[in-house]
Each structure stands twice: as structure tokens, then as C-alpha cells.
Amino acid sequence: MNNDIDQMHFLVLHIGEACCRENWNYKNICSPFTRIYYVTKGHAQIELPDKKQDLHPGLMYIIPAFTTHSYICHGEFCHYYIHIYNESDHDILEDWELPTEIRTENETLSYIRKLYKLCPGLELTQTDPQYYDNSPALTRNILKNKQRELYARVESRGIIYLLLAEFLHQAQPKTYVADERITRVLAYIRTHLNAKPDIKALAALSCLSKDHLIRIFKREMKMTPLCYINKKRMEKAQLRLVTELTPIKEIAYQLGFEDQAYFNRIFKKTTGLTPMNYRKAYHNQTL
The missing domain is CATH 1.10.10.60 (Homeodomain-like)
Structure with missing residues (x-):
């Protein structure tokens, strides 16, 4: 297992706050980007290959890159979303069994709000993943990300590491290989x-x-x-x-x-x- 954190080169592609209803019902999404959600109000579900995960207020969720999933929403559902892109050749997150759901620290929501302020102009204008998981959107948002002031880029990366660390704190190394x-x-x-x-x-x-x-x-x-x-x-x-x-x-x-x-x-x-x-x-x- 490679635990070299120098291979963690994450950029924020999209971040924002959204309230959805029946329009958040997209099927069989398989994105090359990792998604993090922090729920503030309401209820929804994510259907994963091995389970159906309920989404509850005050909890944080992660969907690693290349994980096929579907969204299920029948009523009001408010949340912060963060889509991150790993620029390195190998994503070390795939070496860990990450918990899909975690109960966060008290400061987590303030960190997410701070990250939102540090990343202006990266909100989604459409909720359908096909409208934003594409090359023009990626290129545009990577450019926006890198054009920010140095302090903002440094602080943003630090917050991403803090959020991922909360999942890694409860993660287990993948044990599919004993040899x-x-x-x-x-x-x-x-x-x-x-x-x-x-x-x-x-x-x-x-x-x-x-x-x-x-x-x-x-x-x-x-x-x-x-x-x-x-x-x-x-x-x-x-x-x-x-x-x-x-x-x-x-x-x-x-x-x-x-x-x-x-x-x-x-x-x-x-x-x-x-x-x-x-x-x-x-x-x-x-x-």
C-alpha cells in the first residue's frame, strides 16, 4: 500500500449549497471525480453497488471516484456539495475502505463554509451530472482554481485534507491482498x-x-x-x-x-x- 501523501493533489472542481427535490434522481452515475456531501436539511438516498445509503442532516458522505451510484430524492433535501479532482497518477484513497457516512467534528461545517468562500464561481448551474462532468467545465474550473490568490489555494487544499482526514480516520486499509x-x-x-x-x-x-x-x-x-x-x-x-x-x-x-x-x-x-x-x-x- 502506498501511503505517500505527496500523491494527494486535490483540486476543488465544484462547491456550493443546494436544495433539491424530485429533480435529484439521476441514475447510474460513474464519475472520475470524488464527491463529498454535507447534509443540512431533509432526507435523500444514494444507491451504491453494495447498499442503499440514507443521507441525514449533520452527517458527511463521500463517493469515491469511479463508484457507480444513483440518487433518490422524494422531498426537500439541502446540502453542501464538494467535487474534487486528483491531479496525481494514483489516487491513494482507493487503497482504503472509506466509510460512506461519518459523524463530523463540530468545526466541519465551518470549514466547508470557509472553503466555499475561498472558491468563488465554482457553484453548479445545473444539477444533472452530465452538465458538469465534462472537459469544458473541468478546464474552466481548474483555471479558476489556479487563478486564485496563493493564500486561498493553500488554505483550500488544507481544508480538503482536513475533510478527507475525517474519513481516513475511520477508514481501514483494503485487505484484499494478503500476499x-x-x-x-x-x-x-x-x-x-x-x-x-x-x-x-x-x-x-x-x-x-x-x-x-x-x-x-x-x-x-x-x-x-x-x-x-x-x-x-x-x-x-x-x-x-x-x-x-x-x-x-x-x-x-x-x-x-x-x-x-x-x-x-x-x-x-x-x-x-x-x-x-x-x-x-x-x-x-x-x-
Whole structure:
């Protein structure tokens, strides 16, 4: 597990206060950005892959990046929302089992309000995620973020760390890997996606034969090394398709796919859309 906090480079993409009703019922959201909510009034639910989470006033909630979820709201629901983007290659939050819901410290709401004041102009103008999880919105808000005065950027990052620390304080390291040899392999894959890691190199890294590595990896991860590599590549591809205008062929090549048709098949199997349609689904929307 990599606990290097120097890999935590979070920027605020959106922050604001909203009161919603039946309009907050969006389905099957899978965003490359992490969401934090602090509820101030009312009730709603978030449907996650493994549970349905009730949202209550005075509590704070987190939805990590690439977590498929749906919103359910039948009455008045008021909350602060914070969408954050990690600029580093590896998001160390994915190494932890974060609690979805936490009871916060007394100062938490004041920190969120202060962060809101430090980030002017980053409120959402639409509640539908397709209107703001897109490249133009990302580029515009990253620019706004970085154009703020230095003290505001420093203080904002400090507050983000404080909020994430509240979740990490109650988090547990993911225990899906008991074998240290597989831990080394996972760390290598995550940091060498662009280098096209192959099974022979991974076997040498783990001091195992190719067949032995595949057998142990499948036991620990419930998938083969190739499936895991493609899973991480597809997450990186989703982020790049949303946040960049790089040609799809170039993204495929940079992620180790020499055959774009194969890249397209793997991407569609993962997301249900071709890379082109995935990009269009976001880029055709405007704020």
C-alpha cells in the first residue's frame, strides 16, 4: 500500500449549497471525480453497488471516484456539495475502505463554509451530472482554481485534507491482498500503465513463475493480472476522455494498446459505450 501523501493533489472542481427535490434522481452515475456531501436539511438516498445509503442532516458522505451510484430524492433535501479532482497518477484513497457516512467534528461545517468562500464561481448551474462532468467545465474550473490568490489555494487544499482526514480516520486499509508479492505487482501496475506491463515482467518482479503468479493473483484479486491491468487502464481512459481532447487513438497507444479496435472493445465492455460515444456523452453538454 502506498501511503505517500505527496500523491494527494486535490483540486476543488465544484462547491456550493443546494436544495433539491424530485429533480435529484439521476441514475447510474460513474464519475472520475470524488464527491463529498454535507447534509443540512431533509432526507435523500444514494444507491451504491453494495447498499442503499440514507443521507441525514449533520452527517458527511463521500463517493469515491469511479463508484457507480444513483440518487433518490422524494422531498426537500439541502446540502453542501464538494467535487474534487486528483491531479496525481494514483489516487491513494482507493487503497482504503472509506466509510460512506461519518459523524463530523463540530468545526466541519465551518470549514466547508470557509472553503466555499475561498472558491468563488465554482457553484453548479445545473444539477444533472452530465452538465458538469465534462472537459469544458473541468478546464474552466481548474483555471479558476489556479487563478486564485496563493493564500486561498493553500488554505483550500488544507481544508480538503482536513475533510478527507475525517474519513481516513475511520477508514481501514483494503485487505484484499494478503500476499506481499501481489502487493508489489499491484503497485507496479498502477504506476506503469503507460509502459504496457507484461506478465513476464510482473512474474520477475514477484519472483514467481508466470503460471504461479497468475494463479496467486487470481486467488487474491478474483481476476487475472491482464483483467486488472485493463481495468486500471479503462479508469485512466475514462478520466482522459472527459478531461482532455487528445485523440482516442493516441490515448489508446499511450495506455499500451497498439490495436485501437481492441481498446474500443475493452472500453465498451467496461463502460457500455464506445470511447467516442463516451466522450460525446460528456462533451455535447454545456453549462
